[in-house]
Amino acid sequence: MPEDAASLRIVFENSGDEKRVLLADLVAALSGFLDHFGVKPLVGERLYDIIQTGDGRTKLSRLLKACGYSDNPEGFFTELLLLLGKADGTATISMNGIELPPPMLTAILEVILPGNRIFSITSTEQLEKVANIAVADADRAAMQTVIDTYPVRLSMHTIRQMRVSPHVAYQYLPFRRELDTVGHTNTWIGQFHQGLLEQMYQNRVIFLMNMSCPVYCRFCFRKHKESRNEKNPTPADVKQAVAHVANSPSIKEIVITGGDPFMNRANMACAIDLLKDIDHVQTLRLATRAIAYYPHMFLADDAKLLNYVKRKNLELQKRGKRMEVATHFIHPDEISPQSLTIITDLVNSGIAVYVQTPFLNNCNDQGPELVRLFSLLRGAGAELHYIYIPCSPIHGNSVYWTPISKGLTVGRYLRAHLSDRVIPRICTATPIGKMDWHTSGWAVEPVAGNDHFMWIRSPYTPDYFKHFAPVANEMENIRVNAEGTIDIQYMAQIGDPSLFLGARPPKPGGGAAIPRQRTDAILPRIFAGEHIAASIVDTGSSTVSRVHETRVEIAAECAEADLEYIRGDERITDAVIVSGQDVTDSLFQIRHIIRALAAIPHVNAVRLRSLNFNYAPESYSPVVIDTLGGLNSLTMVRPLRLEIETQFLVADEFQSAHTRLARRLNNQGITVYNNTPLLGGINDTPGAIHRLAYGCRNAGIEFHHLYVAGLPIQDHWNTQHPVALYDVVDIATRVRREGSGREIPRYIFRTTLGEVDFGLSATIVGDGAHLSVRLLPYELAYFKALSPDFTWPEEVRVDDDGKPIVPIAGLLKTTDFQLS
Numbered sequence: 001m002p003e004d005a006a007s008l009r010i011v012f013e014n015s016g017d018e019k020r021v022l023l024a025d026l027v028a029a030l031s032g033f034l035d036h037f038g039v040k041p042l043v044g045e046r047l048y049d050i051i052q053t054g055d056g057r058t059k060l061s062r063l064l065k066a067c068g069y070s071d072n073p074e075g076f077f078t079e080l081l082l083l084l085g086k087a088d089g090t091a092t093i094s095m096n097g098i099e100l101p102p103p104m105l106t107a108i109l110e111v112i113l114p115g116n117r118i119f120s121i122t123s124t125e126q127l128e129k130v131a132n133i134a135v136a137d138a139d140r141a142a143m144q145t146v147i148d149t150y151p152v153r154l155s156m157h158t159i160r161q162m163r164v165s166p167h168v169a170y171q172y173l174p175f176r177r178e179l180d181t182v183g184h185t186n187t188w189i190g191q192f193h194q195g196l197l198e199q200m201y202q203n204r205v206i207f208l209m210n211m212s213c214p215v216y217c218r219f220c221f222r223k224h225k226e227s228r229n230e231k232n233p234t235p236a237d238v239k240q241a242v243a244h245v246a247n248s249p250s251i252k253e254i255v256i257t258g259g260d261p262f263m264n265r266a267n268m269a270c271a272i273d274l275l276k277d278i279d280h281v282q283t284l285r286l287a288t289r290a291i292a293y294y295p296h297m298f299l300a301d302d303a304k305l306l307n308y309v310k311r312k313n314l315e316l317q318k319r320g321k322r323m324e325v326a327t328h329f330i331h332p333d334e335i336s337p338q339s340l341t342i343i344t345d346l347v348n349s350g351i352a353v354y355v356q357t358p359f360l361n362n363c364n365d366q367g368p369e370l371v372r373l374f375s376l377l378r379g380a381g382a383e384l385h386y387i388y389i390p391c392s393p394i395h396g397n398s399v400y401w402t403p404i405s406k407g408l409t410v411g412r413y414l415r416a417h418l419s420d421r422v423i424p425r426i427c428t429a430t431p432i433g434k435m436d437w438h439t440s441g442w443a444v445e446p447v448a449g450n451d452h453f454m455w456i457r458s459p460y461t462p463d464y465f466k467h468f469a470p471v472a473n474e475m476e477n478i479r480v481n482a483e484g485t486i487d488i489q490y491m492a493q494i495g496d497p498s499l500f501l502g503a504r505p506p507k508p509g510g511g512a513a514i515p516r517q518r519t520d521a522i523l524p525r526i527f528a529g530e531h532i533a534a535s536i537v538d539t540g541s542s543t544v545s546r547v548h549e550t551r552v553e554i555a556a557e558c559a560e561a562d563l564e565y566i567r568g569d570e571r572i573t574d575a576v577i578v579s580g581q582d583v584t585d586s587l588f589q590i591r592h593i594i595r596a597l598a599a600i601p602h603v604n605a606v607r608l609r610s611l612n613f614n615y616a617p618e619s620y621s622p623v624v625i626d627t628l629g630g631l632n633s634l635t636m637v638r639p640l641r642l643e644i645e646t647q648f649l650v651a652d653e654f655q656s657a658h659t660r661l662a663r664r665l666n667n668q669g670i671t672v673y674n675n676t677p678l679l680g681g682i683n684d685t686p687g688a689i690h691r692l693a694y695g696c697r698n699a700g701i702e703f704h705h706l707y708v709a710g711l712p713i714q715d716h717w718n719t720q721h722p723v724a725l726y727d728v729v730d731i732a733t734r735v736r737r738e739g740s741g742r743e744i745p746r747y748i749f750r751t752t753l754g755e756v757d758f759g760l761s762a763t764i765v766g767d768g769a770h771l772s773v774r775l776l777p778y779e780l781a782y783f784k785a786l787s788p789d790f791t792w793p794e795e796v797r798v799d800d801d802g803k804p805i806v807p808i809a810g811l812l813k814t815t816d817f818q819l820s
């Protein structure tokens with residue numbers, strides 16, 4: 001029988017369903033997937049080594065051969081359908097010892113189980129049928145209670161993914177242990193609500209537009225039936241909430257969320273159309289997980305909803321406002337071509353997409369899976385915003401909980417192995433607002449007599465809540481500490497008692513105040529020209545510098561051998577191009593380098609360092625912008641994302657020209673980010689950095705790094721004008737408390753051995769001005785893997801755990817407290 005006409009049978013073992021599919025359709029789906037998406041980041045190293053390059057048919061024939069079915073697609077698919085018929089989300093699927101990646105299997109299941117329906121599951125039997133699972137007799141009654149207590153909804157997209165990925169099934173399939181009653185009875189949100197509006201922060205509010213979601217995550221903080229069944233607000237309620245915003249000039253941002261706000265188009269349209277005419281509103285943030293678990297919602301009817309979002313963004317832009325889309329991804333098995341298409345399309349239209357990732361026990365809590373996930377999302381154009389630790393401490397969620405120490409350990413892993421541009425902030429959402437670990441908050445001590453709770457130092461003060469949420473100050477589980485900030489009780493396990501840092505003493509008085517200085521004092525040195533950073537290992541070249549496992553800095557006048565260095569190391573994902581003149585004056589060389597980098601599959605981001613963005617924005621002529629736009633390539637596979645790295649020292653440097661320029665670049669899908677050195681006497685106060693962070697946000701520039709110490713300019717200036725570590729915590733506290741969550745930079749030390757996060761991946765050694773930092777992510781093997789001849793530099797000491805300790809200049813430690 002010719003291949004086209006043959007049909008194969010699949011029997012779903014648990015659901016009892018049976019289907020026939022054309023072999024030709026299966027072959028087309030698999031070869032189509034391999035043709036377009038058969039790249040290492042999506043299919044994994046092992047499978048990529050088998051299929052290699054070429055067209056889909058060629059890759060398929062290599063896969064058939066490796067699976068023991070050379071030139072025998074019928075045999076291959078017969079076995080695969082047998083395996084897919086048994087697939088119930090408990091195990092990965094392998095053939096001939098080769099693990100088949102879930103995104104590839106999902107593409108095949110799109111042929112076998114087509115459609116994009118949503119299922120509301122109300123019985124155990126229905127669940128078994130839809131998910132192809134078998135619930136044991138002894139568990140059936142409990143499962144029914146779970147379904148009755150915590151509603152279940154699934155999309156066809158998740159059903160296909162769940163069957164072939166335990167990590168996806170873990171997120172959406174109900175399970176018996178949801179009946180555990182450890183944890184809070186229900187979510188604590190509610191204390192700041194007025195109708196659909198929730199205000200936990202001075203400068204932003206949340207609009208809860210719709211109470212349900214197309215799919216229900218089992219770890220959701222709103223998982224209880226009571227939350228799911230709350231009455232939806234109406235456009236009249238939306239108008240009331242908008243009136244509150246109109247009367248509150250301090251509110252700059254609105255987070256439009258739910259549930260999924262896109263499920264209530266009337267409310268969504270009403271909110272966007274009214275908010276866009278309020279002068280003081282700057283940003284609308286639309287939150288939806290549907291991009292991951294129900295992409296069809298955006299893509300149906302010729303991408304009607306996606307086009308609506310893009311249209312509304314243009315209307316907002318005309319009024320000088322911005323739209324952002326927030327979404328969740330947890331594990332790389334969730335990545336689908338549909339999701340990546342949506343992200344890329346939004347970013348190319350000037351809409352920032354940022355990702356928040358709940359940290360789930362036994363799912364994404366090791367590190368390598370997050371490196372893969374974040375790298376894929378970044379290539380498509382997304383920003384990585386937060387990792388939330390731990391998962392919400394409410395009934396039915398305990399399987400997902402991790403101790404705090406595990407989240408911080410993974411943070412260190414990411415610092416060593418992931419591009420700095422995609423390292424999210426590690427934060428915890430306390431009942432009075434978020435805090436970022438070891439900058440704006442920390443664990444103080446266990447709550448006496450209650451093993452389940454700890455005191456967390458938050459960045460918030462009683463004064464902060466007085467005007468917009470006085471109820472926060474009446475909560476019983478808070479106390480005001482000696483610094484004047486609020487400690488709040490939080491339910492979690494610490495995992496490592498040394499992470500209880502205790503209380504920070506009040507700021508020591510005395511000492512000569514450093515006179516405030518203007519930036520003029522330092523600008524001549526800054527304008528003297530940019531150079532690539534010092535290399536952490538020998539690259540054999542003065543024009544390429546290795547600054548991280550994933551990153552090089554390369555001079556615009558680099559040689560072919562430098563490109564060869566990059567070509568020869570698959571771990572390099574990012575290249576920062578530095579020119580003594582500036583990007584805008586070196587476009588010819590830069591274009592040449594970018595074209596060469598575009599041909600290197602493992603490089604997915606090029607970053608152009610440009611002081612001109614700040615100090616000579618007019619040098620970005622229409623031709624320059626157009627050229628840069630043409631070099632930017634956000635795609636699902638083989639992306640080469642272009643970003644501009646600039647530097648602002650103080651908020652006074654921002655002009656309207658920066659906002660216009662950032663917008664024009666954003667509309668080409670190009671992100672602009674800022675790195676600021678903290679300079680003693682110039683910008684080292686909470687007020688200065690808060691204003692700077694606000695200036696970045698206002699201009700559409702991402703505040704990436706606030707360098708606490710270690711840049712050459714800091715080694716020069718701060719030795720005479722040192723920065724107090726106490727002030728760094730105060731700065732982080734103020735920015736978190738009074739800024740948008742989207743304004744928060746990473747607080748970074750640069751050292752001769754690479755970069756580390758203040759508080760998170762580095763600890764301070766010494767006292768006074770004689771300080772070193774212990775680098776927690778790195779040890780000798782890390783550097784030897786980059787350069788086998790590596791030996792510790794002379795000034796480096798090594799502690800008993802093999803962690804390097806590196807001297808750092810220009811800082812002052814004034815208390816015994818670990819972070820200050």
Ligand code: SF4
Nearest residue numbers: 213216217220259289
């Ligand atoms: S998308 Fe968000 S709100 Fe909806 S179920 Fe999942 S976690 Fe909950």
